[in-house]
Amino acid sequence: MNAPVTDISRLAGDAIAIDPAIRLAGVSKVFPARAGGKPVAALDHIDLTVPRGSVLGVIGRSGAGKSTLIRLANGLEKPTSGQVIVDGAEISAFSERELRQARRSIGMIFQHFNLLSSRTAAENVAFPLEVAGTPSSEIKARVDELLALVGLADKRDRYPAELSGGQKQRVGIARALATRPKVLLSDEATSALDPETTRSILDLLGRINRELGLTILLITHEMSVVRAIAHEVAVIDGGRIVEKSDVFDVFTRPQHPVTRSFLADETGSTLPPYVAAHLQREPVPGGQTVVRVIFRGRHATDPVIARLAREAGIEANILAGTVDEIAGRPFGTLTIGLPGGPTALETTLSFLARHGLDTEVLGHVA
Ligand SMILES: Nc1ncnc2c1ncn2[C@@H]1O[C@H](COP(=O)(O)OP(=O)(O)OP(=O)(O)O)[C@@H](O)[C@H]1O
Ligand SMILES: [Mg+2]
Numbered sequence: 136m137n138a139p140v141t142d143i144s145r146l147a148g149d150a151i152a153i154d155p156a157i158r159l160a161g162v163s164k165v166f167p168a169r170a171g172g173k174p175v176a177a178l179d180h181i182d183l184t185v186p187r188g189s190v191l192g193v194i195g196r197s198g199a200g201k202s203t204l205i206r207l208a209n210g211l212e213k214p215t216s217g218q219v220i221v222d223g224a225e226i227s228a229f230s231e232r233e234l235r236q237a238r239r240s241i242g243m244i245f246q247h248f249n250l251l252s253s254r255t256a257a258e259n260v261a262f263p264l265e266v267a268g269t270p271s272s273e274i275k276a277r278v279d280e281l282l283a284l285v286g287l288a289d290k291r292d293r294y295p296a297e298l299s300g301g302q303k304q305r306v307g308i309a310r311a312l313a314t315r316p317k318v319l320l321s322d323e324a325t326s327a328l329d330p331e332t333t334r335s336i337l338d339l340l341g342r343i344n345r346e347l348g349l350t351i352l353l354i355t356h357e358m359s360v361v362r363a364i365a366h367e368v369a370v371i372d373g374g375r376i377v378e379k380s381d382v383f384d385v386f387t388r389p390q391h392p393v394t395r396s397f398l399a400d401e402t403g404s405t406l407p408p409y410v411a412a413h414l415q416r417e418p419v420p421g422g423q424t425v426v427r428v429i430f431r432g433r434h435a436t437d438p439v440i441a442r443l444a445r446e447a448g449i450e451a452n453i454l455a456g457t458v459d460e461i462a463g464r465p466f467g468t469l470t471i472g473l474p475g476g477p478t479a480l481e482t483t484l485s486f487l488a489r490h491g492l493d494t495e496v497l498g499h500v501a
Contacts, residue, residue, distance in 0.1 A: 154223060156318050156350035157185040157208055162217035162227075164203050164374075177203040179374040181217070185318070185367075190344050190351040192365030192382075194358065194397060200374040201354040205322045208352060209241045210234040222317040239267055242311030242349075246323040248303040250295040250310075256302075257282065257291040260309045267314055281309040285339060301332035308339065312347075319343070321353040325360060337363045358397045362386065362461060370394045383462040387431050388493075406470060406497065407455045414498040422501045423452065423472035424480050429493040430458070430467035439490050440471065447486050449479055472500065 164178040177200045185191040195201050206212040207219050210226045219227040222240050229237055250259050257278050264274045282288050285305040295303055304324060311319055321340070325333040341364045344351050355361060361368045361382060369379040370393055377391040389395045406414065406425075414425060430437065443449050451471040458467035473483055480496070487494050 154187070155184040156187045156189075156222060157183075157191075157352055158218075158220040159183040159204075159207070160218045160220070162207060162214045162219060164200075164207065164212060165215045177374050178207070178214075181374075181376055183369060183376060183379070185350055185352050187350055188344070188348045189366045190341075190353060190364050192361035192368045193352065193354050193371055194356060194361055194368060195371035196356065196393070199371045201356075201371060202322055203374075204371065205243075205320050205352065205354050208318075208320055209238060209243055239263070239314040240317045242314070242316035242319040244304065244307045244311050244319065244321045244324040246326045248295070248300075248307045248327075250303055250306055252295050255292050255294055256287060256298065256306045256309075259295070259306050260313055263310060263313045277313065278309075281312055284312070284343075285309045299332070300328050301335060304328065304332075304336050305339065308336075308343070312343070312349075316349070318350045318352065321351065323354055323356070326356070333360070334363070340364055358386075366462075370397070381462070383431075383464055383466070386461045387429065387466050410454050410470065410472075410500065413500045415500065416498055418476070418499045419501045422499055423474050424499055425454065425497045426471050426473060426480075426483070427495045427497055428469045428471060428487055429495070430465070430469065431493075432464050432466075434491050437490065437492075439487065439492060440469070442490075443483060443486055447482050449473065449475065449483055449486075451483070470497070 159181050162178055162181040163176065166175040166177055168174045181204065193201055193204060203212065207214055207227070208221060210229060214227050217227070218225055221237070224237055226234065226237050251262065254262065260278045260281050261274050264277060269277070278291070279288070282291050285308050287302060287305050287309065290298060290302060295306070298306065307324070325336050328336060337360060340351060343349055353360070353365065365382050367379065367381050368385045369376050370385070370391060371377070372391070372393045378385065378389070378394050385394060386398060389398050410425060418424065440451055440453065443451060451473055454470040454472050456467065456469040458465065460466065473479055484494055
């Protein structure tokens with residue numbers, strides 16, 4: 136999981152690097168005005184590529200344009216302008232008939248599973264194969280194989296009403312894979328599940344990505360989902376991609392305020408309440424400056440605060456801290472209080488910078 140995407144494209148050769156599984160080029164989508172209303176620009180000049188074999192997480196708030204983006208990627212909507220290319224085919228230019236064919240190479244899973252309630256698990260998985268005209272002798276073997284893959288071999292004759300949410304989503308995943316798609320699109324597929332079930336479904340998707348080499352475009356409003364499975368993340372806000380990078384960089388060097396707000400809980404970058412309640416913009420005479428120190432990769436385990444005391448004679452108070460692992464690399468944040476006014480602050484910031492650490496002055500407390 137979380138192997139750098141560049142490694143995958145290098146392994147697969149240059150041709151693949153320049154022919155991503157999914158490409159949106161200059162895509163805008165404007166929904167016409169309803170009676171009395173204004174037109175809605177749901178997507179505004181989106182350029183986005185998903186390299187073959189990789190997992191891209193798209194995160195955004197409600198109304199940001201996430202579902203519209205995914206509906207364009209499977210041809211359910213046509214862009215107002217721009218191109219949508221999936222597995223080498225410009226699906227935004229396809230007729231309905233061509234789209235029906237193209238959708239066999241695009242699997243889709245949904246928040247509310249969208250299973251047929253009158254069909255058993257096995258019959259739900261068989262459905263896209265029946266539509267594609269697969270001979271019934273082949274269907275049974277394929278369905279058994281798919282149910283085994285998602286760990287539901289013993290539930291083949293159960294109806295959706297007899298299955299848990301996690302089991303229903305496993306049926307949804309098996310159904311999405313039935314026609315051997317090249318890409319899998321997921322719109323909030325874990326949003327209706329509890330955290331433990333979410334984890335098991337994300338593990339399954341990660342395994343499918345690695346073992347079948349399936350490209351996954353995953354829509355979510357939770358950074359924990361991105362962190363668990365994605366190689367890259369794109370942040371969408373107001374119909375625009377405001378930030379896109381690999382997962383480690385977005386988590387450890389978020390550029391956009393929306394990204395920061397999504398991350399606040401996830402990386403421990405929120406302040407402890409007793410500090411937050413007293414934080415002021417202006418220095419407080421005799422008080423402390425509150426500084427966040429960010430440790431990335433190999434620096435995450437440096438005893439730098441001890442060295443600050445020993446080498447620069449500055450005693451920092453530790454207010455909060457976490458050490459964590461993002462995309463397989465260590466990452467930590469430490470919030471410190473510095474007594475001693477502007478000179479001590481200057482000394483500390485340059486000391487930490489010399490040791491390769493990023494800092495952020497958050498404010499002042501008495
Ligand atoms: N068929 C439609 N007709 C008109 N407006 C639409 C249509 N579909 C979406 N919109 C508008 O486009 C914008 C983006 O909607 P979209 O469903 O893509 O958001 P989202 O990011 O998926 O939100 P959520 O997290 O709530 O699912 C919203 O302002 C929405 O009201
Ligand atoms: Mg949506």
